[in-house]
Amino acid sequence: MEIILAALAAGAAAAAKDTAGTAVKDAYESLKALIKKKFAEKGKTDDSDIVDKHEKKPDSEGVKTLLKEELLEAKIDRDAEVIKTAEELLKQLKPEEFAAGKYNINVGGDIKGMVGDGTFKGIAGDISGGNISQNIN
Secondary structure, rough: HHHHHHHHHHHHHHHHOOOOOOHHHHHHHHHHHHHHHHHHHHOOOHHHHHEEEEEEEEOOOHHHHHHHHHHHHHHHHHHHHHHHHHHHHHHOOHHHHHHOOEEEEEEEEOOOOOOOOOOOOOOOOOOOOOOEEEOOO
8 A cells, every 4th residue: 555655646746847757757647547447447436536636635644544545445555556557656756765675565365366278268266365565664
């Protein structure tokens, strides 16, 4: 969760500056669009508005709290694609901090999926377990 919030806050700050490069702005827009898409996939299109509110008021504790609640409720905080996109944005915005290990993501757990021969004639298993921990020093 924290890496997503850090990426959104850093991206909003960078995008507001004229000095931000196209790659950074594109990466930030990609993260926002992906989060909105994930909200829509979960039937929570109205909740995606919080991403835009956060961009306008990234320092507002009320907006941050609401964003965090919405991400948790929709389980977007555990979405591997969103985490990877946030990570890529932070690598561009804060390469020294990222290289120093400030943003650590650990994904683990017992994940079961499909067993088969590549022709989709396999034995379906349960998808269960798993956890993601994120540390920002």
